[in-house]
Amino acid sequence: MRNWPPVSITTDKLGSYTKAIQRLQREGRLSDDVTHQTSKYLNNIIEADHGVLKQLISPARGFRTMKTAYATIKGFEIMRMIRRGHCILREPGVVSEVCFVNKLFGLPT
Numbered sequence: 566m567r568n569w570p571p572v573s574i575t576t577d578k579l580g581s582y583t584k585a586i587q588r589l590q591r592e593g594r595l596s597d598d599v600t601h602q603t604s605k606y607l608n609n610i611i612e613a614d615h616g617v618l619k620q621l622i623s624p625a626r627g628f629r630t631m632k633t634a635y636a637t638i639k640g641f642e643i644m645r646m647i648r649r650g651h652c653i654l655r656e657p658g659v660v661s662e663v664c665f666v667n668k669l670f671g672l673p674t
Contacts, residue, residue, distance in 0.1 A: 573600040618642075643669055 576582040582601070589595035618641055628634035646652050647662050654661040667673065 570596055571599055573602055575602045575604055577605060578603045617645075640666075 574582075574586060582603075586595065586599070586601050590597050590599070618638065621641055622628075622637075628637065643666055644662075647654070647665065652665060654665055
């Protein structure tokens, strides 16, 4: 996995974001030169993208464990990447998608 640290972080004006960023900087987990921008509108694209995911999760009424949440969201995001054309498949079609997903999760193909 590549590690590209952020140069800036844009959040809405919720106060807990500032405190969390400052704490990460104090702990050395986030560089001190990372800028924090607060804007009501700059993160709307990201929030809108998560809207579809939230609609899929709502019928499940949330998750009971972090492990379940991680696995489910990872699966949703992988399928969204495939559908949007962000992954190059050997051949178009469902069989190729299944093989790709199995490979990502370390399952036999």
